[in-house]
Amino acid sequence: MSGHAEDGHDAALAVERVTKVFSDPTGAPVKAVDSVSLAVGAGEFVSLLGPSGCGKTTLLRMIAGFETPTSGEVFLAGRRVTDLPPNARDTAMVFQSYALFPHLDVFENVAFGLRVRGVGEREIRERVSEALRLVGLAGLERRSPDQLSGGQQQRVALARAVVTRPRVLLLDEPLSNLDAKLREQMRVELRRIQRELGITAIYVTHDQVEAMTLADRIVVLDRGRVQQVAPPAELYARPATSFVAEFVGKVNLLEGLVVETRDGQCRVALPGFEAVVPSHRSPAAGAHVGIVVRPETVHIGRDGTLPGIVRRAMYLGSQVEYEVEANGLLLQAIGRSPLEEGIFTEGQAVGVTIGFHVAHLLELGDR
């Protein structure tokens, strides 16, 4: 459906070794974005994910043209646009604050981009109605933005962006101002609309759940640098760095030393016991590694391979989150379906089984 564009010049959007340096208040240089390269294929939905201050919004603003890169180039459909002002680029942005024009009604907000382009009155009417139908706001044309709910404002912002049929749709944390229920609903809507239009989209967020549910590929950024680019499932199963492992989902990162590697299996010495973990690479004996164990692969029950004690239990209805101590390790675990499996209480002795066969090995280097 959405093949990656390996060669930047065929891509709908390509960013090549882009760096942005700001000055902090004392005048010292700060690299907000550090030599980032990225190619996005037509129709692809890519999410830029990272904590606040990781450079994701700056990168998006350089693609839109609101910031000029200190070095590096930006290409839209193979055309170099690095120095073009925002109004000369074929991108449309949905802002975090929506940025609806408060002095214009819903219709005129959506029509703005078409009027600027000199589109005829009849076509404007057709395209605006179509866009409003797409986002489910038909009939609200004459409302002013402050008469709309947050979710409706969000939809207007989206309609205003897609009505101009931009080459790339840019979304800057568009759901962060909505409450949890609405956010979930808009996520589904957004994905549907993007698929329906086949539009290329770049989606900035700090919410890993949003990125996982929406994106074809996720770009994880930390301190201006790309940590990993991968589809959601791969990102979760095989994080490239301990940062990615910890930022995307919950994790038990068990540190140990490699004993030996054979037939794609790696034996790792942990405090008090050894674990066997699959590994494509062959880390040398003695290498310092981290084993990425997701909490849902840690099972607790009456029996298990390790004896443990429940230190904390947090009941969430559909599941129970545990912190369990085993062999001196404090592990996060998840107890599924408490209605069927029951709940262990704090202080209770249990058996712990760690799913090392689905764990992932990270080489941590020397410490």
Next chain:
Amino acid sequence: MDGSTALPATPSGPGAQLRRLLADPMVLLAAILIQGALLVFIVWPLVRVLIVSLTPGGVFSLEAYRDQLRSWYVQRAVLNSLVVGTLTAAASVVLGFAYAYTVVRTAVPMKRLFHILAILPIVSPPFVSSIAIILLFGRGGIVTSGLLGLRDFNIYGFKGLLLAQVMTFAPVAYLVLRGVLEGIDPTLEDAALNLGASRWTVFRRVLLPLAIPGVVSAFLVVFIESLADFGNPLLLAGSAFPVLSVQAYLQITGMFNLQAGAALSVLLLLPSIGAFLLYRAIIGRRRYVTVTGKPGRSSLKATSPLATWLLFASTAAVAAVVVMFYAVIAAGALARTWGVDNTPTLDALRYVFSVGWETIKDTLAIAVVSTPISGMLGMTIAFLVVRRRFPGRAGLELTSLLNFALPGTVVGIGYILAFNQRPLLLTGTMFILIACFVFRYVPVGIQAGIAVLRQIDPAIEEAAQNLGASSALTFRRVTLPLVRPAFFSALVFAFVRAMTAISAAVFLVSANWNLMTVQILSEVGSGRYNAAAAYSLVLLAIVIAAVGVIGLVLRGGYSPVQGRFL
């Protein structure tokens, strides 16, 4: 990278900055043109005043200053100006605070009327109080000689001037403090009450500390205005009570001594600039608060009933004095000969519309031309300062605001010194008056524009650009409609001041281009009080009509903050 990191704020190096500017030549062009105009019409006249006062006989010397300060009379003028300025500011702040507190923080009747009565002196010529005081307490005054039968009561001098200035400038303090009090969230007071503080403690420990920066800036604003005031002292101070602004004027128009006038105006300038810098330092630290639109109205419980009625009584008393002043102006305009024969007649008004018709037309023409220019210039500068980055941005803002601190006397003298020879030969033309008004009153538009723009999410303008609108189109279609309340304030202020200005304009009028305010002063000078009152009445009617028209033209549409007057 490119070693450019010492630059403040966002852009990353002169290379990128320049590239960006060239990609947006409209902004660069506007910035250069405005910068040039500010240099010619604000900085250059000031420089001329300094040069002339510092080079008597063509070489640098402090002779002119030494000459002036050696004179006992000038020493008194310096002292008088400072004392009157300080006392006027103190009294205005006290009155203005009580008045504003009553209007903003208590539930008393007639608040709307109180507000309008406070606005009235601001839209009047700055010496209307003096005329009213003369009509009431002067030699033929209805109170002093009519009611009390006093023969040798003398209102001229210190007490008359102080009264006139307080009545003129307390409304300015009121407006500043009203804004300050409205900006303090009443839920803070509710919280303090809830924590067990008494009402008096809440006032003393919560409201007052929060209002202090505003109180100090109101004091400084009034101090600057009082120092610069020309009309009131000319009419009321008398020769026994010299003040600097009048002495500078007399040196130039009476003695034709440009050097002495320039030196005196610089003496006037120094305390004004000092007060202005202090004001900027205080205002600069204040954050702009975004209007959230959350219902935060308190139930106004923080004032005890006794305090409320005391405040109401004092506010009503001040309002009554304002009513009395304007009533006596109206009566004066309709009297045959004030103090001698007070029977009503339309003679004075007829005189104004026949003999004064040309002056009315001149005044209107100048105001109508300078108002939109000043308004647009203010919005453009505010936009450039808040939203664009270019070399000299900070300088642009400071230069444009500098004019606020310059006493009109300094500006007037500067203009006749700067524009009396080719290639800038402007004296005696309409253009010199327009230029003076545009650049003198643009700071209010700039400040209002900056305040409104800072409350508007820049993403709204980015959205327009992102959708394909150029800089110019974005400014016209998005920014301008959004800053409409500030634009309204700028236009109203520019028009009102163009109609009522006197201290700079008195140096710039000519046989061809005369102003109503100057005419009013000369009528008072010739003892034709009823003509002066009639002129004042007509002027006030024009101003009120014009404010209505501007309001109608800019009516409706979106307004992020209540378009506050001034």
